[in-house]
Amino acid sequence: MKPEIFIKIVDKVILNFFSPQRRKDAKIKTSASLRLCGIFILFFSFSICFSQEDEIEKRIENTVENTESDVDYSTLIENLEYFKEQPLNINTASEGELKELFLLNSLQINNLINHIKTNGKLISLYELQSIDGFDNTTIMKILPYIKIDSCFILKLNFKNILSKGENQFLFRSQKIIEQQKGFTSITDSAYKVNPNSRYIGNPFRMYSRYRFKYNNQIDFGITAEKDAGEEFFRGTQKNGFDFYSAHLVFKNIGLIKTIAIGDYQIDFGQGLVLNSGFSVGKSSDAINIIKNPIGIKPYTGVDENVFFRGIATTLKYKKIKFSALFSNKKLDANIVTVDSSDFKPEVFSSLQQNGLHTIPNEISDKDAVNEIVYGTNITYEIKKMSVGITAINSLFSASLQKTLHSYNQFEFNGRNNFIMGSDYNFSFRNFMFSGEIARSENGGIAFLNSAIAAINQQVSFAFLQRNYQRNFQNLYGKAFGANTINANEKGTYSGIILNPLNNFNISAYYDIFSFPWLKYQVDAPSHGYDYFAQLEFIPSKKVNMYFYFKEKSKAMNIADYYIDYIENYCKQNYRYNISYRISRSLLLKNRAEYVVYKVQNEIKYGYLLSQDITYKSFKDRYSVSFRFALFDADDYDTRIYAYENDVLYSYSLPSYFYKGYRTYINLSYVLNRNLELWLRYARTTYANKNVIGNGLTEIEGNTKSEIKIQMRMKF
Numbered sequence: 001m002k003p004e005i006f007i008k009i010v011d012k013v014i015l016n017f018f019s020p021q022r023r024k025d026a027k028i029k030t031s032a033s034l035r036l037c038g039i040f041i042l043f044f045s046f047s048i049c050f051s052q053e054d055e056i057e058k059r060i061e062n063t064v065e066n067t068e069s070d071v072d073y074s075t076l077i078e079n080l081e082y083f084k085e086q087p088l089n090i091n092t093a094s095e096g097e098l099k100e101l102f103l104l105n106s107l108q109i110n111n112l113i114n115h116i117k118t119n120g121k122l123i124s125l126y127e128l129q130s131i132d133g134f135d136n137t138t139i140m141k142i143l144p145y146i147k148i149d150s151c152f153i154l155k156l157n158f159k160n161i162l163s164k165g166e167n168q169f170l171f172r173s174q175k176i177i178e179q180q181k182g183f184t185s186i187t188d189s190a191y192k193v194n195p196n197s198r199y200i201g202n203p204f205r206m207y208s209r210y211r212f213k214y215n216n217q218i219d220f221g222i223t224a225e226k227d228a229g230e231e232f233f234r235g236t237q238k239n240g241f242d243f244y245s246a247h248l249v250f251k252n253i254g255l256i257k258t259i260a261i262g263d264y265q266i267d268f269g270q271g272l273v274l275n276s277g278f279s280v281g282k283s284s285d286a287i288n289i290i291k292n293p294i295g296i297k298p299y300t301g302v303d304e305n306v307f308f309r310g311i312a313t314t315l316k317y318k319k320i321k322f323s324a325l326f327s328n329k330k331l332d333a334n335i336v337t338v339d340s341s342d343f344k345p346e347v348f349s350s351l352q353q354n355g356l357h358t359i360p361n362e363i364s365d366k367d368a369v370n371e372i373v374y375g376t377n378i379t380y381e382i383k384k385m386s387v388g389i390t391a392i393n394s395l396f397s398a399s400l401q402k403t404l405h406s407y408n409q410f411e412f413n414g415r416n417n418f419i420m421g422s423d424y425n426f427s428f429r430n431f432m433f434s435g436e437i438a439r440s441e442n443g444g445i446a447f448l449n450s451a452i453a454a455i456n457q458q459v460s461f462a463f464l465q466r467n468y469q470r471n472f473q474n475l476y477g478k479a480f481g482a483n484t485i486n487a488n489e490k491g492t493y494s495g496i497i498l499n500p501l502n503n504f505n506i507s508a509y510y511d512i513f514s515f516p517w518l519k520y521q522v523d524a525p526s527h528g529y530d531y532f533a534q535l536e537f538i539p540s541k542k543v544n545m546y547f548y549f550k551e552k553s554k555a556m557n558i559a560d561y562y563i564d565y566i567e568n569y570c571k572q573n574y575r576y577n578i579s580y581r582i583s584r585s586l587l588l589k590n591r592a593e594y595v596v597y598k599v600q601n602e603i604k605y606g607y608l609l610s611q612d613i614t615y616k617s618f619k620d621r622y623s624v625s626f627r628f629a630l631f632d633a634d635d636y637d638t639r640i641y642a643y644e645n646d647v648l649y650s651y652s653l654p655s656y657f658y659k660g661y662r663t664y665i666n667l668s669y670v671l672n673r674n675l676e677l678w679l680r681y682a683r684t685t686y687a688n689k690n691v692i693g694n695g696l697t698e699i700e701g702n703t704k705s706e707i708k709i710q711m712r713m714k715f
Contacts, residue, residue, distance in 0.1 A: 057643040060653060074301040075265070075278045076102055078649050083145035090146050091121040094252075097216065099292035102278075103142050106290040106425070107432040107452050107460075108133040110384075122148050132430050133454040135497075137505045137538060156217055156253065165214040167715045172207040172647065174680075174708035175228070182229060182358070182696030196359040199229035199696060206232070206241070207302065219249040225302040229358030229696075236363050243355065245307075247298040257321065259313040263299040266312055266325055267291070268377045269423030270436040271479035272446050272486060273390040276306055279478045284534050284548065286495030286509040287452050287462035289480060290425075290434045295323065304355035305331070308373060323377040325392075330367035332357075336401065345369060345398040359696075370397035373476070385426035392476065393418045407518035410444075410487070412473035417441050419474050430454045436479070444472030446486055448479060450493075458500060462509075464493040470517040482513045482530065482554075490514050508533040515555075524566050526555030542581040549574055558600065569599040571637070579612075587614040595638045606633025608640045608656050625666040631656040647678035647710040660686040660702075678710040 060073050079100050088097055090112065098109045108131075115131045116122065125148055128134045182199040191198060205228045211221035224241035231237040247262040267275035270291050279291065295314055299307040308327035315322045332352035335345045345368055357363050375392030396415050402408055421438030435449035450464035464480060470488040483489045491513030498506040514527040534548035550573040555566045572595065579589035589612035597604040610629035617623070625645040633639060636657050644652040645666045656662065664682035671677060683705035686692065692699040 060651065061641055061643050073278065073651055073653075074303075074649065075297075077651055078300060080145060081649060087145055087147035089149045091116065091148055096294055099294050100297075101142065101145055103145070104138070104292075105133075105285070105288040105452060106292055106434065107427065107430070107454060108138065109292065110427050110432060111430075111454075124148065132457070133460065135457055135499045135505070136502055137499070137536065140538060140541060156215070161214050161218065165212055165218070168209075168211045168213075169713045169715075170207075170209045170211075170649070170710065172650065172708065172710040174205050174706060175203050176699075177705045177707060178692075178699045178701060178703065180693070180696065181698040196361050197696075199358045200235060200360070200363075201226075201229050201231040201237075201358060203228050204232075208241070209300070211300070217251050217253065219251075219298050220247070221298065221300055222246045223300060223302065227356055227358065229356070236357070242357055243302060243304055245299060245302075247300070249296075249298045255315050255317060257314040257316045258296045259311075260296050260298060261311050263307050263309050264296055264312055265299050265307050266296050266323075267293045267478075268295065268323070268379075268390045269293060269388055269421065270434060270448055270450075272423075272436045272438040272448065272477050273419050273421040273474065274375065274377075274392055274476050275478035276308060276476060281480055282493075282509060282511060282530065282532070284507055284532070284536075284546075285497075286507040286532070287460050287497050289462050289464050289493065289495065290432065290450050290452055291480075296325075302355075305351070305353055319381050321377075321379040321381065323379075325373070325375050327371070327373040329371050329373075331369050331371050332362075332365045332367065333369040333398070334365055335368050335398075347399050347401050348396075349401060349403055351400075368398075371395070384428070386424070388423045389420070390423070391418070391420040394475065406523070407520055410471040410473075410517065411485075412440075412442075412475065417473055417475070419476075438472070438474070438477070440471075440473040442471055442473055444469045444487070446472040446474075446477075446479075450480075458498060460497045462493070462495040464491075466491050466493075482511065482528065483515065483519070488515050488517045488519065490516065503537055503539045505536040505538070506534070507536070519555075521557050522555050522566055523557055523564060524555075526566055526568075528552070528554040528568065543579075545576075545578040547574075547576045556599070567600055569597065569637075571598075572596045573640075585616050585618060588612065589614070591642065593640050593642075595633065595640055597634075597637045604634040604638050606638030606640055606657065607631065608633075608642060610642060612645075614645070620670065622667070622669040625664075627662075627664050629656070629662045630660075631662065632659045633657040644682070647680055647708060648676075648712060650708075650710075652682070654684070658686055659688045660684060674714050676712045676714075678708075678712075680706075680708040680710075682706050 060076065079102060083101060088101065090098070095109060095113060098104055098112070111132050122128070125143065125146070128139050180203070183203050186198050206226045209221065209223045213219050223245040225243045226232050226241045230242045233240050245263045247260060247264060249258065249260045249264070250256065251258050265277040267277050271279055277294070277297065296312045308325060309329040310325070310327040312325035313323065333348040334350050334352065336347040336349050338344060339346050348369055352365050357366050372395045373392060375390065377388055377390040379386055379388035394417050399415050400413055402411060402413055418441040419438060421436055423436035425432070425434045431451060431453045433451045435447065437445070437447035439445050446468040448464060448466040450462065452460065452462040454460045466480060466489065468481065468486045468489045472487045474486060477486045479486050481489055482491060491511060493509060493511040495509035496507070500506070510529070510531040512529045515522070516525050518524060519526065530552045532548065532550040534546055536544070536546040538544050551570065553568050553570045555568050558565055558567045574594040575591065577591045579587065581587045591608065591610045593608045595606040608629060608631045610627055613626045615624045627644065629642065631640065633656060639655040639657040641653055641655050644654065644664055646652045647666065654662070662682070662684040664680065667679045669677045683703060686702045689702050692701070692704050
């Protein structure tokens with residue numbers, strides 16, 4: 001092909017995103033830089049090259065596409081980043097540490113531990129290939145995070161703590177560059193009429209953290225965060241940051257398996273009674289459905305709702321583990337009535353989950369209700385089986401009385417809720433069975449049962465059945481499911497992974513479910529399904545490609561004149577992802593994704609094309625990550641999620657919809673062994689929008705960009 005013809009094709013692709021009038025108004029031209037980005041898209045989209053996909057990226061993308069609620073991914077990211085820097089010695093790793101990888105299912109962990117007990121410690125990582133369930137794909141995924149080392153263990157004494165402990169301080173600041181409506185000026189008279197029409201603080205979001213770790217036995221940290229629009233060392237925030245968190249955790253000290261003071265997360269069983277941490281559901285790892293409860297772990301995130309504050313401990317004596325927790329924490333809530341004598345809240349209608357305190361209304365809801373939670377877990381373990389009982393009781397200082405609708409009449413209301421459940425887990429040869437049953441104080445029942453099996457190195461499958469009654473009430477559960485809460489759901493899940501050849505991996509699942517009662521925006525009992533199939537090709541450590549197809553169907557309300565009825569929509573995703581590590585320093589990635597959304601006689605479409613370039617210097621002194629992406633999606637229904645490289649311990653997962661292009665560049669530089677710096681700039685330009693966002697986040701114009709800086713000190 002002649003160069004001039006190729007350039008014309010590039011110009012046509014780029015300008016197709018902008019109507020003639022829009023190009024004239026915005027004065028958009030195909031500059032050399034934009035044309036170069038287009039060349040990257042076209043050239044590499046047709047190249048036949050593959051590479052190993054970043055496991056963090058795939059895990060988060062798969063999870064967010066299968067959940068309808070906000071999830072905090074910081075625990076997953078931080079754990080994997082930590083094990084990258086401090087690989088886990090699998091010869092001495094405990095079951096809990098292997099679970100913290102989030103990359104191995106229960107059967108793989110069980111087989112690994114039994115192999116070491118039976119045959120002794122591994123001599124080489126290549127020995128993993130002889131363990132049932134450890135195919136080439138799994139081994140390649142965990143290699144960056146594990147090692148085989150000498151079994152020397154540091155003693156817990158004051159001298160070693162001072163000399164061998166790891167200290168880390170991190171500071172991050174970020175800002176939307178374009179001016180949002182909430183930060184624009186306003187007259188005093190207008191502000192007096194509506195004080196909620198503007199943010200009270202500055203537009204910077206700031207995050208700071210100090211953490212100390214010693215030999216996975218001591219973990220101490222302090223975290224502080226301020227959101228954009230919140231005040232800082234003035235007004236309502238005279239103490240500086242809006243949110244503070246601290247924890248102190250000791251592990252494996254005599255009978256004490258874990259003790260946590262301050263902020264912590266905790267999960268037991270399969271999550272029906274208690275799971276406050278990150279929980280992986282349906283993903284490309286189609287058989288990873290049995291949860292690996294870690295128990296008590298420190299909380300290091302900035303989500304102001306998904307943790308407990310107080311004290312928790314786990315004691316282990318022979319075959320029995322006993323855990324207890326106590327939490328006393330204030331929550332943001334919408335207050336309805338207060339006591340006329342002492343002005344304390346009596347009734348609130350809902351809990352605020354966003355953690356924002358940027359306008360007077362949000363500040364009035366801050367720390368409005370006190371919550372006390374206490375509970376216990378007792379687990380009995382023998383060689384291949386464990387049985388546990390978990391019970392928790394929660395008490396609010398005011399009564400929760402939700403605005404009554406048909407769909408939510410069975411949800412929790414009141415001050416107190418007691419939940420109790422029992423879970424089991426046992427293995428037999430290459431089979432593992434797990435399940436849990438729970439009952440809330442009002443009599444609602446929920447249960448699930450699951451099984452996974454590794455028939456051989458080529459075939460593994462999984463099965464899960466669940467039934468959550470409509471009146472089961474729990475604010476702290478996070479078990480497997482298709483609903484936003486573990487209630488009003490029945491379902492059956494089947495998954496399989498095939499490894500017909502060393503370089504090929506096929507995974508697929510099918511989940512069929514029903515909702516016996518009404519749901520939000522679904523005014524009748526309904527049903528749905530979700531199925532997924534992926535073919536992955538990994539010819540070597542350097543190359544990777546995969547193609548997947550996914551289809552999901554759920555019910556939604558349809559308004560037709562004076563009659564409302566429900567109709568099932570169908571959303572199909574097609575993705576082709578390739579990448580290639582040209583050298584140790586240079587990695588290229590490409591993606592093409594296509595979405596079809598159907599409801600009644602309406603069909604909507606969306607697509608995304610992206611080019612990623614990552615460069616790391618030979619000694620990892622500095623690195624550069626760059627992406628250019630073109631997208632065209634009709635609306636939010638056809639949105640496409642794509643994980644982006646970000647500064648350390650942070651993540652970006654924008655949803656692409658409407659029409660335009662997005663680019664970002666992420667830079668990191670190691671100044672010396674103790675100091676590392678990051679700079680990130682991201683920008684989205686829309687071809688068919690003159691206003692971005694709404695309300696106080698509204699931006700006049702067709703571009704939205706963000707800058708982020710971060711510093712980390714290790715000492």
